[in-house]
Amino acid sequence: MPIRSIRAMCVLGASLLTGCTQQTAQTGANVDKAELSPNGIALPQGYKDWRLIATSHRTDNDSLRAILGNDIAVDAARLGQTNPWPDGAILAKLVWKDTVHEDDWPEATVPGKFLHAEFMVKDEKLYPQTGGWGFARWLGEDQKPYGEDDSFARYECFACHTPMKKNDYVFSRPAVMP
Amino acid sequence: MPIRSIRAMCVLGASLLTGCTQQTAQTGANVDKAELSPNGIALPQGYKDWRLIATSHRTDNDSLRAILGNDIAVDAARLGQTNPWPDGAILAKLVWKDTVHEDDWPEATVPGKFLHAEFMVKDEKLYPQTGGWGFARWLGEDQKPYGEDDSFARYECFACHTPMKKNDYVFSRPAVMP
Numbered sequence A, B: 001m002p003i004r005s006i007r008a009m010c011v012l013g014a015s016l017l018t019g020c021t022q023q024t025a026q027t028g029a030n031v032d033k034a035e036l037s038p039n040g041i042a043l044p045q046g047y048k049d050w051r052l053i054a055t056s057h058r059t060d061n062d063s064l065r066a067i068l069g070n071d072i073a074v075d076a077a078r079l080g081q082t083n084p085w086p087d088g089a090i091l092a093k094l095v096w097k098d099t100v101h102e103d104d105w106p107e108a109t110v111p112g113k114f115l116h117a118e119f120m121v122k123d124e125k126l127y128p129q130t131g132g133w134g135f136a137r138w139l140g141e142d143q144k145p146y147g148e149d150d151s152f153a154r155y156e157c158f159a160c161h162t163p164m165k166k167n168d169y170v171f172s173r174p175a176v177m178p
Helices: A003-016 A071-079 A152-167 B003-016 B071-079 B152-167
Strands: A051-058 A063-069 A090-101 A105-122 A133-139 B051-058 B063-069 B090-101 B105-122 B133-139
Touching (some): A051 B051, A051 B063, A063 A071, A063 A105, A090 B051, B063 B105, B133 B152
Antiparallel strands (some): A063 A090, B051 B063
């Protein structure tokens, strides 16, 4: 089944299913001003200072993305040790509305409105039910935690990432950077 | 005149024009293993550890880009002090071939082959003839310096950036990052 069909099913499934316990945890002392995610993950502090791992572009939801990583993640990416990613690795995906360059250049798109920041926190012991990854997302510039309750991580995030099991549940591959 | 038309003219112009002196300089002690650019600029060391300023996507040449900055550039971007950018700012643009995600996801594109890294080095005194910016580019993973001689910066880089004079000759705007 194509991944895009699986994703569509995931979104549908998430709207039908509720409940389910999701093991919760905070990511250490990285407590920012933003509220906790419903599954207990705190917004990793200083993530916008993290180094680049990859970018991506999607036409299905018109978005441009940058994937950053904390030091553990970046070190692993540069060593090619990302299957599995090591415990302690955190991946941050920053997502913007894909927007035509403002100076009459329709072939070029750039980051427009900031849509959300989402994270994958690798901890095999804390998140055994979701592939060893804790998932969390904060919406918009005011960083509102995503999810009605703690079920979103399993039924939305993890369900959609499951086809990437062969890549430790991560869609992104580290970009080549000489 | 649309920017894309100006760019097309620039490429044509670069193929017709030769000669012209371009003030040259090295960027301090940042000498990497790669050869100098023909205008004397050295590959800034450690640029892939710099922080993110923006990304972009182009369909005219099928590329995905990440724009990183040194500390001076990132500080200026976050303070909104980018018109003009301060002396000492360096912008790095990493460019990859836009490539469909390998797992049957045609709506998603990701960084493929690494095409080049290009830089804008702000120094009003060193580069008065090109808007206060020194331009340089290194091609591919083996980082071959771009340019037959030192005229490329004026006739290719600066000519194409001239329509962005109102934005201190920079196409990229810092992305919103809460």
